[in-house]
Amino acid sequence: MHWTPVGVLLGLASTPPAAGLAAVAVTRPGPLAPPKPALPLRRLRSGHVGDYVAWVLVGATLLGALALPGIHGG
Incomplete structure (x- = not known):
């Protein structure tokens, strides 16, 4: 390079x-x-490691659910 x-x-x-x-x-x-509409989301985050793990799992599940019709329907 x-x-x-x-x-x-x-x-x-x-x-x-x-x-x-x-x-x-x-x-x-x-x-x-952050803007005022984001405040409820900020309150969901406490800074604990378990919260981050839970949000990663929620995000991965959501992405998987959104991708499933495209993969399954082929």
């Missing part, structure tokens, strides 16, 4: 804005707070 001048310039140009957005997100979370 070779580096191109355009790729290097794009990488250098995108690093400061990304670092700035990360700094804003860490120091002032207020402007980046």
Whole structure:
């Protein structure tokens, strides 16, 4: 894999804005707070590992259920 001048310039140009957005997100979370309709979903997350496992299983089940007609109907 070779580096191109355009790729290097794009990488250098995108690093400061990304670092700035990360700094804003860490120091002032207020402007980046989730919208009000997302608050019930945020309340479902407690930060426990079991919650993450449960949500991964729910997502995998939902994706499987959505893909099943396409796979089964062929």
